[in-house]
Amino acid sequence: ALEDLHCIGCGAVIQTADKDGVGYTPKSALEKGLETGELYCQRCFRLRHYNEIAAVNISDDEFLRLLTEVGNTNALVVNVIDIFDFNGSVIPGLHRFVAGNDVLLVGNKRDILPKSVKESKVRNWLRERAHEEGLRPVDVVLTSAYNRDDTLDLVDEIENYREGRDVYVVGVTNVGKSTLINAIIKNATGDSDVITTSRFPGTTLDKIEIPLDDGSFIIDTPGIIHRHQMAHFIGPEDLKLVSPKKEIKPKTYQLNAGQTLFMGGLARFDFIKGDKQGFTGFFDNHLMIHRTKLEKADEFYVKHKGSLLVPPREDDMETFPKLVRKEFAIKGKSDIVFSGLGWIRVAKPAIIAAWVPEGVDVVVRKSLI
Template sequence: MEREVWCEGCGVELQTEDPKRPGYVPPAALERENAICRRCFRIRHYNEVAKVEHDPDEYLSMLREIGDREALVVQVVDLFDFAGSWIPGIQRHIGGNPILILGNKLDLFPKSAKVGRLKEWVYRTAKELGVKPADVVLTSAVKGHRMDEVAEAIERCRRGRDVYVVGTANAGKSTLINRLLKEFGGGEEMITTSPYPGTTLDTIHIPLEDGREIIDMPGIVRKDRISEWVEPDELADVTPKDEIKPKVYQLNDGQTLFFGGLVRMDHVEGERQPFVCYMANSLYIHRTKLEKAEEIWQKHRGELLSPPKDPSSLPPLTRHSFHLKGKQKEDLVISGLGWIAAGKERSRVDLWVPEGITVEIRPSIL
């Protein structure tokens, strides 16, 4: 190839030499206007998804380049997986540039959720993480909720500057930009999206009328989320697509819940109380006695208890113990999967998750 051409779908430089490397395109297709790589073509037309190896350090290096520019940083976070979709230490990478937080996937929350309370929760949590946001807007890029408010906030906060849209993989950055382009740019969607983390491979530049740009950055891959370890064809059982229907389990002590073959929760000690599970509606949850848990896990994981179909694809389980105080509702959060609301009574709960996956306890988000 004599000239440099980039895929408009994922931002990677196109090449015709090696079908196994990112950016491959057949030579004839390279001559088309708005060329896209073979991977983007297959995602768009056949809904195929495949893992791509990512270097987190390379993405953080891209992020640090923002600190050398005067720009507005729009951080897109997944409201359903806030901790797992936050960029740790983002304020250290972007200099003194202001941050606008867009809380995406509002449509996944029950309709009874109070948006004002959610927004205050995001503000408070961001400040605890060291960021004082210029503003917070809650939205749903897929449904197009509150897009007028999103566009107004971006325009107000950027003050004539470039806009960098950042976030972890699968937070919905590219879907959000596509929605803005469709509703306010008079054009069609141009950025390839898929349910698998890491679809955008390089920066994508979108010109604005005043000569500035919106730059869609590649999603930063966080390997401490379960969603990064699940095979593409099993992601639908882990990643919510519709409004969550919470599942309530009244558990005595000595009872266990299995979340597919991914996570195990033991109610070790405490009074009978409700455990409310906020996870993908399609995820199979199995209740049993603690004394039988290990036997069932060994016998049925990969079959009754799935995903994963191949248990060897995940790291071994690690136990995390939590003591619920019984003074307020608390959420047991599993990064990349969801959370369990509990805490009506004092109790001890053990969460068994794949080694390296982040778990935490927080005051209830709802």
Template sequence: MAQGGTEVTEYVKLDPTGSCAGCGVQLQSQDKEKLGYIPGSAKEREPAICQRCFRIKNYNEAASVAVDNDEFLRLLGSIAATDSLVIHIVDLFDFEGSLISGLQRFVGANPVLLVVNKVDLLPKAVNLNRLRNWVQQQAKAQGLKTVDVVLCSAKRNLGFERVVEALEYYREGRDVYVVGATNVGKSTLINRLIRDYSDLDNELTTSRYPGTTLDAVRIPIDDGKFIIDTPGIVYPSRFTEIVPKTVLKALLPEQTLKPLVFQLNPRQTLFFGALARFDFVEGERQSFTIYLSEGLKVHRTKLERADELYVEHRGGLLVPPDESELHELPAWTRHSVRIPRGKNYDLFISGLGWIKANSMTGAQVELHLPKGVKVLLRESLI
């Protein structure tokens, strides 16, 4: 079916279009190596899902699939020709990395509701009103105009009633497009909406692996309109897109973040597994608070020993990744950052977490990261 010049998949209980009910890709039984493969014996299964989705759902396996970013942008560009509400889902843990840059020019005059997922990862003491103001300021700085900001956790069912209320208030009887980068919890949120707005039994495929949804999926809702789930935008500037799939489990936090506080003297170094390195080059003795997944171990050493330690212990003491996976990461590049005095700042590393500088005296630091990973200095989130 055409929608704004773009082919999309109709999502219905019996799946008469021959599309996978999990990821939206066209089903086929000819080639096991191509997208949409379904064994002939499984064609009568309801709902019909491709072998890739079946393995993700039942075995948590991931097939290596790349979807062209130009196709994603073409689909986004078609939204401007519709009269719709756009829900942009971002990952609070990777806010700047998961925000779609230039979204405004793709959606035209359609209103954008910003849904910030994974708020459950932050410590309970965080003031949600202050957090919401922080999100609004960051979104405005990125040129994104929003009608509202909603904080939630689709996984933990926190704040979801507010998402539903905002959707109803701003939708005004229109279709709803849901957009977001990979791994922000988009399909998890839509599955929650399916339970509230539709009598469909099947759900979208969800997993920790990027690129789960491969085509636009149109989900009929009770008033005859549709929720349209779009494929996740792939940003190579995020750690989650460049690490081996076996490392994703360690990289993506599942539980509330437990801040790690390090009192550092100048000329000390922190390693985050073998994924990244932080050097405190110059400044007064001060504390740095690390927010990252508990699956990553932090190792402290002296700056003069850092190069030697990395060469000797990467893939061993410094993991992940292990030695067999190191070649899959781009070579490190160095980022020199001056942290100003006067307020608290975060050194944000897309997909990995952030380092909060707690001193008001400023500091000179350096980050060593795989080439292309986004790093920026921002006002503290917490």
């Protein structure tokens, strides 16, 4: 029977009737999937093969319903965010939905922070940014889904703050929520891989309840797609460049005013005015950084994007947004944060411009070092 068939991507029950519904699979694909043993719902199939994000209306509505449910429950809300992409991690209006409930802010992917970065500064920055979004977290905890001790500590923190209540884990896709929940399940209960994880945004659909000792639950909710993440603008083979797997090794570039750095073709940094200085880039170790003259940079980009300046690759060019420019006058030690990509540390006064794909955020913060 159909109700016994699940999508191997998201776990949704396969159905062939409602095109817009969760688990929809065309009949032909169903037959093929049964033959090959690889049965995906249409949404996951598209994500896997075309890196195409299915219409978000469904998940947006579904997500609002869920958030409302959370707001109506007496629970601890654990909001998982990506330390490298605060802006791309924001759930719009979360503070209104959680109403009186406590929120614990969990910054994931701590393992990619270089040792030189002070974690207390990271936490302070995350707290400040949360306040700007109207959220008043009871605490800010940094963790790594890849580190067993971190996940055990996180479980302790959650235990500490939940005070007997259920726990709702919320987060937009790509922050590493499924990986983190899997790690919690594995390390705290011994069962591994309860949920699917993937590099592909938006593949966790079902609400999952993890029983706790006292009859309460940790409830994992589906992620909502945040359309302005860097991850959505590049092909699957390049996702690792915006989701580093290893500790970042900072690289310093000595620049004179009038020089430009290209981070692949994804972002650009212009040093417009100021004394010669070293700018330190904190990006995935494999992201290619090219230096060029500012006056030639526009031309250079047009000529080399998709070839020398990758990602985006040639195939992604059509849908890749244009880079938009923001100028900043930097007074003291600051980081220019390219949301979801990394940051550049500016040590001395300078006038600079940062370019990012339209929709992606770029912000300045006090240096984390």
